[in-house]
Every structure is written in structure tokens, then in C-alpha cells.
Amino acid sequence: MxxxxxxxxxxxxxxxxxxxxxxxxxxxxxxxxxxxxxxxxxxxxxxxxxxxxxxxxxxxxxxxxxxxxxxxxxxxxxxxxxxxxxxxxxxxxxxxxxxxxxxxxxxxxxxxxxxxxxxxxxxxxxxxxxxxxxxxxxxxxxFETQLPKRKWTQVQLEQKFSHRNHFTFKLISFNVLSQDLLEANGYLYADCISEYLDWNYRKHVIIKQIVDHHADIVCLQEAQEDHYEKYFRVKLKEHGYESLFIKRSGGKPDGCALFYKTDRLQLIDHKLVPFHCPTIELLDRDNVGLVALFRPKTSRSSSDDAFCVASTHLLFSPKRGDIKLAQLQYFLAEIDRILIKDDNINVEPTYYPIILCGDFNCQPYSPLYQFLLDGYIQYNQYKRSEISGQILSNCYSLNLPSNELLPSYYVRSDCRFPTKTKTIDIIEQKTTNIVLDDENQDEIIEKKDCIQFSEYLDANNVDNPSAVLIHNKKFHSVYEHFNRSNIPEVTAHINHESHNMDFIFYTTGSSGQKTAAISTNEQQKTTINDRLYLLGRYNLYYQNQLRNVHLPNWQFGSDHFLLLAKFALKLQHV
Structure with a gap:
């Protein structure tokens, strides 16, 4: 020396x-x-x-x-x-x-x-x-890399939707990193500057990230209950927001929060959704979600112009894809229950447009991700660790079961809750009902639905019908996940590892996916109005930009990046 x-x-x-x-x-x-x-x-x-x-x-x-x-x-x-x-x-x-x-x-x-x-x-x-x-x-x-300012990507010309028959709005989805979870898992942030891990510093950076974008709806995950009550709720109310909050069960400190601009949106209905059910094995975790139904506050809107926003934070464990899939099945059923536009049994059910966002703890194009886009998954083909795409397939893991994930008396395999007994006539052709005996309760399923489901299964050569989940929501992703050089986008950067686990999905009236699961309305007998359009998205960083970046830092208050999208909703009676 x-x-x-x-x-x-x-x-x-x-x-x-x-x-x-x-x-x-x-x-x-x-x-x-x-x-x-x-x-x-x-x-x-x-x-x-x-x-x-x-x-x-x-x-x-x-x-x-x-x-x-x-x-x-x-x-x-x-x-x-x-x-x-x-x-x-x-x-x-x-x-x-x-x-x-x-x-x-x-x-x-x-x-x-x-x-x-x-x-x-x-x-x-x-x-x-x-x-x-x-x-x-x-x-x-x-010494930290200072990341450049993020930019907007225009998906469709906004001028096209600037007429009086469209309502434009922005939505944020953001995992803000619970302070208690940060401190309980300090080893993940060992290379971060301790000063920027302090909540008294992080909270100002986070709130600035949110209010600077003037979003109409803000969905937060890992919002700590005391921070929600004493800080987020107070600060965002100063900017014209009201809010909903659901805390995770089991004494967990955080939960999901949803804020909305009261001068722009009217809250019609909402549902707080705890996933925990002690009598069902795959719903024994403390994750939560929330569903809200809004209507634009404009003189041109009517009761038919509602749309749904759903936010959730699924289980993290990379090895338990079966639990994540069961949680998603149950959450889709709760979404289905709150937003059926017309439940007249003599007509096809019609859905309001849906925006589904949050931290799904899965990778793009994983089986869990594809289930949302395709509306179909035969899950007994996968190991539990393969469902979310977070672990390489060569690791040891159990296969998913060949029977139903959730009991059919609780949630059906089409991600809907069991219906009550209904005997209906459609075009003077009476349909009969099938009663399935169960030791807990009887499940009534219309025969015409069973025929459609069996035809769908035969068309796809499914060996075991009970190992299949389907849904009728035609979701698309706001983000593309990779650039032209095949470099992945990043929504979270934790302990030197980049991840893409946060998503914003939205429904359209026509699906761009080539899948038999939702190929025609004849199979599912549902209609999703083609009234929601993506106008733009706030670009994410790519993996090669995050060298020498440790989150949270002086620039970003969480280990996740904020997701932001702009939509246009077509009004019905203008």
C-alpha cells in the first residue's frame, strides 16, 4: 500500500x-x-x-x-x-x-x-x-445511472377520438413497495443507498411520480395501510382524488388502493375482493384485489357508458403457479359478477369494457399470461413452477392436478360463479337443466352451455375436460414487452435482476388472438362492446438500460416502475 x-x-x-x-x-x-x-x-x-x-x-x-x-x-x-x-x-x-x-x-x-x-x-x-x-x-x-426521462408512444391518433362522442382518460398502475416489506426483506436492497430506502424520502418521490401525470385513475399495489391513511389518501385528495382500499388478510401490512378523479368520474359500484378462503386449499393465501365500475362525468354520457377497472396483486412465489392461476380464476369471476351489463336471461349477457391491471408476478407469454389473452388453458400440461414463467422449466416441481383447480360449486371452469336455477325459452325452444349433485350444494348448469363447452373441448382435443379453464374476456396488453432487438421491457428491478411482472390489460370487441377459446360469440354467447381504445402508453425502460441502477434510488421511489396508459371510451348515445 x-x-x-x-x-x-x-x-x-x-x-x-x-x-x-x-x-x-x-x-x-x-x-x-x-x-x-x-x-x-x-x-x-x-x-x-x-x-x-x-x-x-x-x-x-x-x-x-x-x-x-x-x-x-x-x-x-x-x-x-x-x-x-x-x-x-x-x-x-x-x-x-x-x-x-x-x-x-x-x-x-x-x-x-x-x-x-x-x-x-x-x-x-x-x-x-x-x-x-x-x-x-x-x-x-x-454511483448510479441516471435514467433518461420516459416518453409516450402514440398507438392511435388522438385527434381521431377527440370528437364529443369519446371520453379520454389516463390510468396508472404502480407497485409502490410497502415499507414494512422492504425492511423485512432488506437483503434484496443491500446495494441500495440506505438514505433512499427511508419512507420519509420515498414517499415524496412516489407521490410526485403519480401527480405529475394527472391520471384520472391510479391503481396502487403494496400500499401500506398506515401510509394509505396518513399520506396517499391525504395527499391525493388535495389533487381531487377519492379512493378505495383493501388490506391483505392475515395481518399483512399492505393492500391494493384505487384513486379516481371525482370531477371526471362517478363511482357506480365496487367490490373489495379478498382471495383467502380457509376451506379451499389453493385460496389459502392473503392476496387481494378490487373491482370498480365507473361512468364518465360528462353531459354526454349515459348509464350505458360505464367501464370497469380491476386491480390486483397475485401471489409472488414462483413455484406456486397453481395458486396464482386459482387466484386469477376467482378474480375473473368477481369481475364477471359486477359488470354484466344486462343479466336478462332471455338475451346474451353483455359486458362493459374492462381494464385489468396490477402486479401479476408472471412473465410475458407465460401460460398464466397467455390464459388472459387467449381465454383458454389446459393446465395439467404444466408444472406448478412453469405457470408464471419465473423459473426455468428444468427445476423440480409438481405437475398441476388433472382435476379442477377450484371446486365447481365455488367457481366454474369458465371463471364465472355458479348460476341459480333458471329454465328459459330461446326462440320457442325450451332448454332443460342438468343438476349435479355435490355434498355441499347443487350446481345448476344450462344444458345448452354444456353442449357448447363439450364441443369446444372436442375441437381442441382435450383429454381431460376438468383440467381446462376458459374465460370470455378478450384482453389485450397495453405494452409490447420487447423492442425490435428483442430486448425485454422492465417493470421491476430488484436485487440486480430485471423483471416484467406488472401489466395493464384492456378488452376489445374483437380479439386479435388466434384461439378457438374465443373465436366466435356462438361458443361463449357473450358480447363485449368494442368501445375501448388504447391511445398511447408511457414507455418502459429496457433491460440494457438498467446497468448500475439499484431501486429504490434518488430518482425512483419504488423497486417497480410506474405503468401509464391513455384510453378513449366511445359514448353510446351521442
């Missing part, structure tokens, strides 16, 4: 040669770990890694580091990157430079830095990634 005098210039001279002082090490992996003894006012330093192949000339700019603090920084002078690594850039420290070391503003607007107390030994520091740095006061400096 080499020893230097307490002089910044001499310290820097020990790092590079005289000629290299006029160079920018924009991505040089050169870290100086130092120990500083205030009593002796002496400093020791060591170069433990240097890559001089990355040295690039940048002119005559030199570094000026305040001698009083004896700080050494790594910044980046490159115009093409937001990653801060090189020590050779002029720095302008802010006021309260060292008394309050939470924020340091530099003369470059895109530079930001923070320091924190060390939590690891010197030996561990030597093995850390290149974005860690130890300053002279025994504090550790974290």
Missing part, C-alpha cells in the same frame, strides 16, 4: 502519470479505497484495479477537489453516457457539503451523487462492482 501526503494533487499523481492528468477515464475501472485518520490527518490509498485501455482524451479539463474534505469522486465526462466513473472532472459541491451529505449537486446537470456509511469490510470492497467507491471518511459512495 502506498502512502501519500494529505494533498489532493499528490494523491491523484499516485493514481495516474502526469500525461494522464489531461485525460478522461470515462469508463476506467479505477477505484481508490482510502482510510482516513482525523487524529493523524494522514491518508492511505491503494489502486486495486485499473484498465488503461479505456482512457480517452478530453482536453485540458482538470479536477479540483476541496482540500478540506479530501474527497475523491468518480464521475463521467462523456456526453453519450449517464454513468459516472472518472475522477477527472471539475466538481462544484453544494452548500452543507459535508454536514449534510445526502445530496451533492455538480456543475453538470445530469450528475448526482450520494454517500452512505460502509456496511462491508475493506476486503469485501475490493470485490464489489465498479460503481462502488470508498471516500476518505470511511463512507461509501454509490
Amino acid at each position: 502506498c502512502s501519500t501526503q494529505n494533498d489532493p494533487d499528490k494523491t491523484l499523481s499516485s493514481l495516474v502519470s502526469h500525461n494522464e492528468k489531461e485525460m478522461d477515464l470515462s469508463r476506467v475501472n479505477i477505484h481508490q479505497t482510502t482510510s482516513f485518520d482525523p487524529s493523524s490527518n494522514q491518508q492511505q490509498s491503494q489502486n486495486f484495479y485499473s484498465d488503461k485501455n479505456n482512457i480517452q482524451a478530453f482536453g485540458s479539463q482538470t479536477v479540483r477537489i476541496p482540500s478540506q474534505q479530501q474527497q475523491h469522486y468518480l464521475t463521467n465526462n462523456s456526453q453519450s453516457s449517464n454513468v459516472f466513473f472518472s475522477p477527472y472532472q471539475r466538481l462544484t459541491p453544494s452548500n452543507r457539503f459535508f454536514n449534510d451529505y445526502r445530496h451533492h449537486s455538480w456543475n453538470n446537470s445530469n450528475n448526482f451523487n450520494s454517500m452512505r456509511k460502509p456496511r462491508h469490510s475493506f476486503e469485501n470492497w475490493l470485490t464489489t462492482d465498479e460503481w462502488d467507491y470508498d471516500n476518505d471518511y470511511g463512507q461509501r459512495v454509490r
